[in-house]
Amino acid sequence: MRTTFAAAIAGAAILVAAAPTRAHHAFSAEFDISKPLKLQGTLRKWEMINPHSWFHVDVKMPDGTVVPWLIEGGSPNQLIRLGVTKNTLTMGTEFIIEGYQARDGTNKAVGRNFQFADGRTLFLGGSAPGATGADKP
Amino acid sequence: MRHCLTRALLASAGVTAVLSLAVVPAGGQARAYRAPRSADGKPNLSGIWQALTEAYWDIEAHSAAPGAVLELGASNAIPGGLGIVDGPIPYTPQALAKKKENFANRLKLDPEIRCYLPGVPRATYMPYPFQVIQTPTYIMVVHTFARAVRTIYMTDHKEAPADSWMGWSNGRWDGETLVVDSTGFLDSTWFDRAGNFHSDALHVVERFTATSPDHLAYEATIEDPKVFTRPWKISLPLYRRTERNAQLLEFNCIPFAEDLIYGHLRKEPAR
Amino acid sequence: MFHRFLLSTVLGGVLAAALVAAGGGVSQAQTSPAKKWTVPRTPDGQPDLQGFWNNTTYTPLQRPNGVNKEYYTAEEAVEMIKRAAADEAEQTVPGTVEDVHYDFTQFGLDRSQAPLAQNLRTSLIVDPADGKLPPLTEEGRRRQRARAEARKRAGGPTDAVQNQSLSVRCILMDRNGPPMLAGAYNNNYQIVQAPGYVMILVEMLHGPRIIPIDGRAQLPPAIRQLEGSSRGRWDGDTLVVETTNFTDATGFQGSSENMRLTERFTRVDAETMLYRFTVDDPSTWTRPWSAEVPWRKAVGPLFEHACHEGNYGLYNTLAGARAQDKREAEASASKPSNERSDP
Numbered sequence: 059m060r061t062t063f064a065a066a067i068a069g070a071a072i073l074v075a076a077a078p079t080r081a082h083h084a085f086s087a088e089f090d091i092s093k094p095l096k097l098q099g100t101l102r103k104w105e106m107i108n109p110h111s112w113f114h115v116d117v118k119m120p121d122g123t124v125v126p127w128l129i130e131g132g133s134p135n136q137l138i139r140l141g142v143t144k145n146t147l148t149m150g151t152e153f154i155i156e157g158y159q160a161r162d163g164t165n166k167a168v169g170r171n172f173q174f175a176d177g178r179t180l181f182l183g184g185s186a187p188g189a190t191g192a193d194k195p
Numbered sequence: 196m197r198h199c200l201t202r203a204l205l206a207s208a209g210v211t212a213v214l215s216l217a218v219v220p221a222g223g224q225a226r227a228y229r230a231p232r233s234a235d236g237k238p239n240l241s242g243i244w245q246a247l248t249e250a251y252w253d254i255e256a257h258s259a260a261p262g263a264v265l266e267l268g269a270s271n272a273i274p275g276g277l278g279i280v281d282g283p284i285p286y287t288p289q290a291l292a293k294k295k296e297n298f299a300n301r302l303k304l305d306p307e308i309r310c311y312l313p314g315v316p317r318a319t320y321m322p323y324p325f326q327v328i329q330t331p332t333y334i335m336v337v338h339t340f341a342r343a344v345r346t347i348y349m350t351d352h353k354e355a356p357a358d359s360w361m362g363w364s365n366g367r368w369d370g371e372t373l374v375v376d377s378t379g380f381l382d383s384t385w386f387d388r389a390g391n392f393h394s395d396a397l398h399v400v401e402r403f404t405a406t407s408p409d410h411l412a413y414e415a416t417i418e419d420p421k422v423f424t425r426p427w428k429i430s431l432p433l434y435r436r437t438e439r440n441a442q443l444l445e446f447n448c449i450p451f452a453e454d455l456i457y458g459h460l461r462k463e464p465a466r
Numbered sequence: 467m468f469h470r471f472l473l474s475t476v477l478g479g480v481l482a483a484a485l486v487a488a489g490g491g492v493s494q495a496q497t498s499p500a501k502k503w504t505v506p507r508t509p510d511g512q513p514d515l516q517g518f519w520n521n522t523t524y525t526p527l528q529r530p531n532g533v534n535k536e537y538y539t540a541e542e543a544v545e546m547i548k549r550a551a552a553d554e555a556e557q558t559v560p561g562t563v564e565d566v567h568y569d570f571t572q573f574g575l576d577r578s579q580a581p582l583a584q585n586l587r588t589s590l591i592v593d594p595a596d597g598k599l600p601p602l603t604e605e606g607r608r609r610q611r612a613r614a615e616a617r618k619r620a621g622g623p624t625d626a627v628q629n630q631s632l633s634v635r636c637i638l639m640d641r642n643g644p645p646m647l648a649g650a651y652n653n654n655y656q657i658v659q660a661p662g663y664v665m666i667l668v669e670m671l672h673g674p675r676i677i678p679i680d681g682r683a684q685l686p687p688a689i690r691q692l693e694g695s696s697r698g699r700w701d702g703d704t705l706v707v708e709t710t711n712f713t714d715a716t717g718f719q720g721s722s723e724n725m726r727l728t729e730r731f732t733r734v735d736a737e738t739m740l741y742r743f744t745v746d747d748p749s750t751w752t753r754p755w756s757a758e759v760p761w762r763k764a765v766g767p768l769f770e771h772a773c774h775e776g777n778y779g780l781y782n783t784l785a786g787a788r789a790q791d792k793r794e795a796e797a798s799a800s801k802p803s804n805e806r807s808d809p
Contacts, residue, residue, distance in 0.1 A: 084563075084623075084783075085566045085567045085779075086563045086566040087623070087624060087783045087786070087787070088779055088782050088783040088786055089566050089786075090786075091561060091562075091563065091565075091566050094560065094561065105776075106356075106357035106358070107772065107775075107776035108769075108770075108771045108772055108773050108776050109636065109771070109773045109776060109777060109779065110568075110776070110778075110779055112778065130568065130778075130779060131568045131572075131573065132568050132570065132572070132573030132575050133573065133575065133651070133652055133771075134357060134573070134769065135652050135654075135669065135768070135769045135771065136573060136574035136575055136579070136580075136651065136652065137573060137574055138356045138357065138767070138769045139574075139765055139766065139767070140574060142356070143354075143356040143357065144355075144356065144357045144358065157568075158565075158566050160782055160786060161782075161783075161786030161787070161789060161790060162782060162785045162786040162788075162789040163789055166782060168566060168567060168568055169568050170565060170566075170567070170568065170569060171569055171572075172568075172569075172572060179569075179572050180572065181572050181573060181574070182571060182572050182573070182574050182579070183569070183571050183572050233509075233660075234508075234509030234510060234661075235509065241660055241661070310774065311772075311774070311775050312770075312772055312775060326676060328658060328660045328663055328665050328676070329660055330516070330658055330659070330660055333656075333658055335658055335665055335667070335674075337665075337674045337676060341774075342672075342673065342674055344667060344672050344674050346656075346667075346767070346768075356767075356769065357769065359769070359770035359772065360770060360772050360775060361770060383775070439682075440682045440683065442676070442678065442682075443676060444685075444689065444691070445691040445692060445693060447637060447638075447692055449635060449636060449637050449774050450628075450635075450637060453627050453628065453635065454627075456627075456781075457626075457627040457780070457781065457784055460627070460781070460784035460785055460787075460788055461625065461626045461627075462621065462622070462624070462625040462626065462787070462788070462791065463625070
């Protein structure tokens, strides 16, 4: 079906929020509010990408099997300005994720909270490896 | 008789004139062209440039061949190209097999089709203009396709904090030549539409040298120990877009690729 | 997680810093008489606006209902910011829609962790005087209805990717505009100037704005662009950018393709730039309207925002909706026929 450019992207005018809100694709459309979870696993990889970063985590199940999970986190851009790099998190680090599972039923979740086993948060909001604090000029 | 002599003299004068304006190959014996200077005394490479080459189809020497879309017939067929590589790309045997697989599945796999950022050096020889905006600390390169932007850091060189589609570029001057050293690439881009590819170990060193008011000589050395047995080079001229009001037009191609990426997830099948 | 230490740093900065005499953005009575600051020049003589800037704000575009003045007092502004920051950072209630999200503060993405320019205004809109958008014209109202009807016909937001916003699809975000307005985070810009051009790299979408300042003609009317086409010139120390040639799909606050946008960038001091814009769209509003936003100097870099390339979330949302449809269809099919509800 041939469409004009305008028709191809029609219908969705930008609405600038009166007060800038956490204007995202509704995470509640991607993740299931009725499926909260808490996972403990080891970090295999942190994809430092936009619009949201993704943590590849190996979760050990009670029966000993290891199941790979994919956890959605925030854009890495501000952390990068604070000195975080692809070398900041050590692969194999164990950490705990509280979040909500994906609606499509796969092993994906949004990470509501990322913590090391000792309770420290992964980046900010605690003693964060590599982060030097908010960039106040 | 005099008429012939005049013509011969004019012809030779013409040849002389052409020679004095000739593009001098990089490393050539003749005196190198000296570009006008920017405010900080460096060669000024600002402007709108474009490659004129069939390399965006296939960077290696290749013959004409059918395109991958039947309905587009000759208009999407692959024209022959002399190539911009100094010989066949030195793939490892496994990588060569992957390249062939890429080619066979290019309609599904070519990131260009999905309006993904084209990477380096592919962006340089895509058939669209790009703009160089040069300052002492940053040289910005803006491409038409997918509005890809490269930031070339001229001072305060850092390592890539994380990997990206267009890489992390540190630049310096070597006489008349801008040398750009880029790493920090994701493995997601191709070099052309023929499936030539790289890994996240890609390292590209580019050299941009003005050879006349309206030409740049461009060379890129490509290194990737996970894919190639040794470094290899591409080279091609870049031409200034000399139209009086030359400018980049917006090519936000995402809407043109969405049905390819998300169409199968429609509630009702796409019409 | 409410990071009181971070918030108190912001507030400390807000109270301790000299109120910015942002060219009319702050009432004169509240500023200390400051020495006139001279903007440095680029080598080719342009006023130097270069560097990294951030336009994060707590100030809404339109004046909130019940607020009838143009400026807050410093104390009121601090209170408002405190409330907004607390709202954003407080532990959300598990099991609520707000909770289905990563914690902004852990990634430094909440507004209290962004550079903030002082702004005592009660709205970004400065004209009309009531701080609100002017009324729509008849044509504007018709277009609004037509767009709403088209959206309804298109179905639910997850029925097709085209039913999602341009922002979610990584095509166009408020930070790009133009006009360029802050969103929730990553409200950073890099300005680079060379002879004949001002370039603004918008962090979100890694979006380039190349603004020629050489006096060239505008694009022909046949060429329409989502971000329009911009032409700049210097008016003293102010960069004036006129943008036209928008598409019908741009729709800034309901605008038409005929919108004419004028932006003004004036560097007020080393840390602050005043960004003003006027929207003139007689097809949409009964009169032009203007807004003003102070920008704050920030630090780089702007890491590549390859939004479309990494947009797994959008893919997952659509896939999730189809999985949901399938579950519902199967559940319905397995019910005895007299219990099934008609579609």
